[in-house]
Structures are given as structure tokens and as C-alpha cells.
Amino acid sequence: MKYYLLFFLIGFPLLTGCNDSKKDQEGTFIGGQIMNPYNPFFVLSKDNKTIDTLFLDQNNQFGKKLEGLEPGIYSFKHPPENQIMYLEPGDSVLVWLNTMQFDESLNFSGPGAAKSSFLLDMFLNNERNNDMMLSYYKINPTEFAGITDSIKESRKNKLKVLNEKEQFSKSFLELANNSIDYDFYHLRERYTFLVKKYYNELAQQIPDDFNSYRKDLNFNDTQLKEYYGYLNFIEDHLRTRSIERCLDELDTNSKCFELHSVSNIRYRINLADSLIEKDEIKNIFINRLAIQGLTFSDNAEKIDRILGILEDIEFNGANFPDLKQIAEIQKNLLPGNNIGKLPLINLKDELINLEDISNKPIVTYHWSLEAPEHYKWQHIIINNLRQKYPELEFVGINIDEGSKQSWKNTVRTYAMNKEREYKLNSPDININLLKNYLNKLIFLDTDGTIINGSAQLNTPNFERQILEFLNK
Template sequence: MYMKYYLLFFLIGVIFSFGCNSSKKDQKGIFIGGQIMNPNNPYFVLSKGTKTIDTLFLDQNNQFGKKLENLEPGIYSFTHPPENQIMYLEPGDSILVWLNTMQFDESLNFSGPGSSKSSFLLEMFLSNEQNNDMMLSYYKINPTKFAGITDSIKKSRRNKLNTLNEKEQFSEAFRELAYNTINYDFYHLRERYTFLVKKYYNELAQQIPDDFNSYRKDLNFNNSQLKEYYGYLNFIEDHLRTRSIENCLDNFDTNSNCFELHSVPNIRYRINLADSLIEKEEIKSIFINRLAIQGITFSDNAEKIDGILNILKEIKFNGEKLPELQEMAKIQKRLLPGNNIGELPLINFKDEMVRLKDISNKPIVTYHWSLDVPEHYKWQHDIIRSLKEKYPELEFVGINIDKGSKQAWKNIVKAYNMDQTREYKLSTIDIDINLLKNYLNKLIFLDSRGNIINGKAQLNTPNFERQILEFLNN
């Protein structure tokens, strides 16, 4: 706590100097400073979209600060790898960022002139995280009652924004953006509910009022101001998914395959829908790329993989990610059932080289993780621990996919009490690490000789344990 106040007094002096010594023209700049407790690395990266604006390095007190010129108003993302968040910046702002990497989002605090905008977006993010948990139970309730809950959430957020605006006198640009974030978070809840009840509770689905999704007539899929906002992107992704299911249920007598979200017909429908609804290329490419990756990585034969690439040809997709998607197709073809990856070289915790097939005489299930995605590997390893106890006849093998970072990998294994005897690191990586990250949710089932039996299992799917039992029985 002392260090937090020390930072505040230190940076107040910087901001005061910045304000007193700057002309009105200079006030168009933006000051960003802060302190990171328990830093993972010595820098703080500010970005907009895929463009890095600046990298600010921490000093001996883990503090940073810099005045930036010629930044347009809008949402920016900042990264202290492996974590990231967003903030809203406008000329004249002087934002102080304080966080502790041990609880990145929960500890994050913005202060200084103009910081209330970023604080509002952060509060919405944390509320959305709680709403994600809420959905696990609330999607089972009557749709009219669920509509009332979501209406209440939207009203509460609007009231919060209006109260803040009376005090802060936000710019028109931020007010418009903030109202839009509230709306699209609300739409996202409605879309998720629609999908879940149609998949799991058909009786409730039949009770959905006609006006439940009436907001759809007012949607804007080309809002460049929101393309940095995770809630907007999450909404579009779920909207495309729900529309694909509705189209299938409306046009086929049986719904047995309608919820196969990674099937070629489903991916084709969603890609074509994205292509027709979204005009802004920078937004359209995000979703076509995501959908193509889903289709490729969950294909279980070469024909399906080629089918996904053919969809891209049909719409004449030529985005900057196309070469990566073509490379993904090659990777996936090497991971299809029947192929052998037993010779895969790995490094164990003693820095010894081993081959995957030599790890155990048991059937093997590999799971994969990266230091860059801490929430994923924490969640993943909790599940793996219980699976190891439940299925001792299987060998669960963890594979870290990061290049280098051997000591960092060992530190995480120790810190989270992972099984050091069954945690390994890829020895040589000749594939783009960003492509490998698309496989973090997948597990690969192999026989003791390294032959792939199942290459598309996912930890977070309802039929995962059924796939384990089928694997054992075969």
C-alpha cells in the first residue's frame, strides 16, 4: 500500500510538471504512467488493433511514464505479457495505471485526469466476468424472467454511466461509445441465452417471446470505434453462431447435426453470413479468420480441411491471415487419426531429450499450454489433476509450446504444483507459435506407439469423458 501512495505522489508531480510546462497545443498529448507490482517482464506495451503505439520500460521501482503525442481518441489495449486489458484515451488525459500481476484484473486501478473513462470500462469488464458465471444457472430459467434480469442489468449500467457523466462531463465520443458497450453487452447475454436454451432446453426455447431478439434490427456490424472492445467482438461471434443454429433448425426436419458447430456446413454458413453482414474489412477478417481456424483445427479428415479452404476461395478471401490459415491446414493434416507423432522430441524437467512414444507404455493423452495464457493453464491443470485420479490407466502428458523461456516454464510448473514428471517442453519449434496457440483447447489421444487415435477432443465439451471411455474401450 505504501508503494501505491508513493507512486501516486511521484506521478502527481510528473503530471503537475507536464501540465504547468505545456502550452495549450501540448495539452493535446496524453500522459501515461504507472507502476506494476511483481512484474513478469520490464515493459508495458500500448497498442491499437494490431499496431504497437509504444513500449514503455519499467525503472528500478517498476514505474513507467511517458507523454505520447498525436493519439486519436478511442479504446487502446495495453499488455504486460502475458496479461492485457483496455483503456480509453483522449488528448489531455493523464492516466496512472497501478496493478499487481498476482491479480491482474482485480487489482488494476486507474487514476488521474481522464481516468474515469477507463475505470468505467474496467468495471463493465469485471461485471461481464460475473455475468459469464451467472449464465451457467440463469439460462435454465424462463425466457421472460431472463429478459427481466438482462433489462435490469442494462438499466443499472446506464444509470451508472449517467451519474458519472454528470460528474465528469464526458466527451460526446466517449458517451456514445459507452452506451454502445452497454447495449452490445446486453445483446450478447440475449444471444447466449437463445443459443443455450435452443441447444439444451427446447421446452424453454418454445417460450421465447417474439420481441426477445428485437434488437437485431438495429445492429451495426461495422462500428470501427468498437472493434477494440471485447464485448462487441464476443457479441458478433455469438450472433453468427446463434443465427447458424436457427437457420439449420428452420430448414431441416431433424436437428441432430444442427449443433455441430465445427462442421463444414455450419462454418460455411457463418463465414458467408459474416461476409454479407460485415463491410469493414478489418472487422470482417477477424471473424472469417476465427471461423476458418475453428473449422480447420476440428476437422477429422483431409476432405473437411480442404472444404474449409474452398469456402475461403468461394468468397475470394484474401486477408493477411490467409497464408497462416493455409499453414494451419498443413499442421492439421499431420494431426489426423492414423498419423504417428511418437518421434516428437520433448525436453523433460531434467533438461533431458525424450521422445513422446518413450514416455510411457500406457495410452497417452497430450494437453498443451502456453505461458502467455495463464487463465487457461490454471483452469486446464485443475481439470487434468482430477482426470489423472479418475483414469490412472491413461498417461496425461503436458506439453508447453513456447519457444525458449525454459526457466520461466519450470518456474510456473513449480509455482502451480504441476506434476514435474509429466510436464514437457517442445524441443524444436518450426511452426509459428501463434498458430500453435490455436491448439490449446485440444487434446490428442495416442496409443503407446504414438499413433493418433483422436485429435479433436476438447476439455470444455460435455462429451469429453465419453470420448475418453471410447478411447479406453478401443
């Protein structure tokens, strides 16, 4: 029997006590056990606001009854990892996970846990579908439509069978059905984007009804605003619409097709502003798009134009001051600026300036403990690049504030190059804003002058940029 089931059978009565009264039944119990914990707490939140922090005991177990929780999707975090769960009054949900395989090991049990298990299953299937897209997006549109129809039908049938057993609430059933729909829409949008941008022959074969669901879209579903699939769909829908606009109104050589161009960012921000009425959803996408536009600007004029777009729509989101700070950070990272004096800490706790690390030209890459899948994938690629381009020095910079021992442990655990891993030592920089630069690399000449500040590891032209850097 799994440890989490044993914990449930033994620990749950002790933690929750008697459930006889109506008041007890209206509360919501959350408990669980975390194997190989990163830290001693489990944080429950909703709408980016912390509901409660539950601390682990000596057995890495936690549990607490919470009053007044509204039905809906909640986020929980065991930093740096996070996931979602669905809670309603009367639920008694236990969470079991092993941080060595966070999502794959995650298991919910107890009364009401089937709702969270269903959403987790959806998440894992969506991850597999993302991989599927890499091989399926080049197939005929009619064939792809059949695949996505089958996925949707299978999920609807699974929900129906599960509901016969669990008797879900009306609110969860509505959310679950909508989540299936928007995951389906997301697959269709991604396919539409890819073929219209890269495969014109396939784009000409897309049936008229391929995107017929668009007439029924709801961009203001606050019940789904914490569901990954819904947010991913909206992001891809805006992106696809921008490409379709390019095809309809402009020539194929237009910069409109460049997703980080000012014209494309402007179109998507204006589209989000017009389609989405709820500020709590609208601001998510305006903020994301502004960050994309700012962090990929290669001159000060573009940066100012992106800020101008926000002023044109009278954007007053809470993150606007942060966007202005990102604009200043980006101006400091433009080609020609020198960051050689950037202070870093090595694994021996010694302070060293970036320019003093090597006599070779430097390529910096950046990572955070809060994005484990990113740094695992990133370091595999970097190790290969080190072998391929020995004339360059690839320097890793961890941007997290504090967490020095966790940083060292991670470097050792994942066998990173100890001689080329450093930690940022700049207390005057807003670390949270630097997380927007995790996908970017910076090319520096031997004195620390920036040659290219907009390279991105996962783009088709990345190695071409390396060769241009070497041959400058």
C-alpha cells in the first residue's frame, strides 16, 4: 500500500477530529506528505494571494482544516515547484508527492480528491500532447482534426464515467467540461499558428470549420483563470490571430510575422484589450506581451515604443511600475553596453567580476531554482555547446535571492560545471524581474561589452548567432 494511503488511514482522523457537526462538514481539510522536501512548507494560494502556509513536521507531513474556502481551482506551491487542485467545502484532500518527480509522483486521496486527480491527469496529458505537436503539426489538417476530436471525446467520456461514481458538484462539472473544451481549442490554435506561419501548403488545406469554435469563446471565464490550459489557449489564440492578420493585410516579408516585433506586440496587446473585459485576466496577457516586447527589444527606441503602446491603451495594471523597471534593465543590456564589472559569487563564496572569469569571449545563461524543468533542459544543451564551441566560455548565473546552499546543492546534484556556475550578487537589482530573462543569453567580448543581448537558446537561428559572434 502506498505511504500516502497509510498516512490517510492513520493520520486523517487525528488531524481532523470528529466530523459530526454541519460546521465541520463545511470546512475544508488539506493535508499530506512530501518526500525529499526542498523546504519545510506547503503554500496554498488563489488569485496570486496566499491563503495559508502549512508547515511540515518531523515526518514531512502537514495538515490543517480551513474555513470559508470558496469552490474553485487553488494553486499550491512547494517552492520551487507548484501545481493546482480543486477544493470545495466538505473536501478532505491529502496530497502525497516526491520532489524527485514532482508532477509524476503527485497523488491526491480522500473525500473530494477525485476532482484534483482529474485536473492533474489533464495536465499530464497536455504535457504529452505538447510533445505530440512536434511530430503531428506537419500532418494534413483533416487528419489532425480527427486526432484532436478523438482526444476531446475520450476526455468527455472519462469525465462522464467518473461523475457517475463521484457525483461531482454542478460547479466542478462545468469547470471540467470547459477545461476539456479549451484544451481542445488550444491544440487547434497551436496547429493553425504553426502551419500558417511555417507551412503555407498545409495552411491552404485547413477546412473552413477547423476553427468554428471561435464563435463560442469566452475570454472572461474567471472560474478558469488559474487553469493552465485556459491561459495557454488565450495566449496562443492571440498569437495565431496576429499571424492571420499578417496574411490577410500584409505581405509575407513584413516584420508583422516576427512575434517580438513592435507591430506584432502592438496588435496582440490591442486585441487582448478589446477581447477581454475582466481586468484580472486581461492584465495577465498585456503584462506578458509587454515583457516579451521589452526583453526582446534591440534598441532604446523599441523599448520606448512598447511603453508607448501601454500608455495608448491607458494601461494601469498593478505591474506597470515593474514593466518600467524592465525597460530600464533592458536598456542596460543593449549591445555596446559593458557589464564586465557585474559582481558574482562562485561555489567557494568568493566574489568575482564577470569580466575576470575568462580570457575568452563569454556567453552567459541564466537560471532559477524556481524553474527546475527549465534549468535541467538548459544545462543539457549548454553542455553540448561547450563541447562544440571550446573557444567560448559559457557562464551560468543563478539569479535567485538568498538560497545559497540550495544553489550549491543543485549544482552538485545535477553535475553542473562547478568552475562555470556563479550566483548573482547584486542586491540593488529586482530579482523577480530578472526571471523574465531566463530564456535569453548574452554574448560578451573579452572586456565585458555586450555584442548580442537577445539570443534565445531554443530558437532555430541560435547557432547561426554563435557563428556570427565568433566571426565578428
